[in-house]
Amino acid sequence: MQTIYLNSEDDIVSICDQLAWAQAQRVVFVLPPDDAPMLDGLDLVRLRRYADRLRCEVALVTTDKALRRLAQGAGVPVFATEVAARTNRRGWWRGRRRQMQIGLPATSAPMLAAWRTALDEQRRSLTWHELTWRQWGVRYLVLLAVCLGISLLVVAFLYYVPTATVTLPLEAWPVQATRIVTADPAVDGVLADSGVLPARLITVTQTWQGDLVPTGVVEVPGTSARGRVLFVNETADPVVIPAGTELSTETGVVFQTLETITLAGVLGSTAEVEVTAVSPGPEGNVPADTVT
Incomplete structure (x- = not known):
């Protein structure tokens, strides 16, 4: 944690510059105790936005009740002493919870409209990397809840909607086709229209030998016995x-x-x-x- 002591001449611009030059993850600005508050509600909102952009935490040390109320409303942790800022961890995360809308007084309608316009422009200029981890956590929780709800609806639909399995047996019918084809050694390819197939002649010579038992006598004239x-x-x-x-x-x-x-x-x-x-x-x- 780094402590920066401010004086009465510092404004929101110099405070943001000092925050950018800081080398710590947590920065505590100690305001002068006797001077009037140098920050208003919009300055505190700007300070917190700038700290979120730099991904660091910022807190104030002051005893001024009005400034403490504005800081709590803007979500900036505020402590009475520097020692409390160093030791009170709960005060850091509780102080970041915004408790009210702060800004210009609501007694003047034109000033209130201008304040709301400036606040809307500031919100629209906020990019995704400027969101805090709590804002990201809320978005993830909402997305998770939506996914769980859709999953439950799908499961309920599949469980309660009646289903049926239909099996259609297929009947087999024999199909026969008879066609006369001719094997011709003179053709080279298949002639589908005329039913002619190419063929080749194969000659096979087989010799059989066996012993036979004669069953009679036959006379062969002109042959010697x-x-x-x-x-x-x-x-x-x-x-x-x-x-x-x-x-x-x-x-x-x-x-x-x-x-x-x-x-x-x-x-x-x-x-x-x-x-x-x-x-x-x-x-x-x-x-x-x-x-x-």
């Missing part, structure tokens, strides 16, 4: 039977071997070879175990 003959080695030496070796039946039907085989040099070893009849036709159809 074929069969298989079992050779048995009755010696202990290997025996080679060349291809074209002729074999015959007791009735004289002659067969020839189609490949060369070798019998192992073991007594009783065997080997099979395919034979074909020399003469084509049904004469080669002989019973089993008749070719020697």
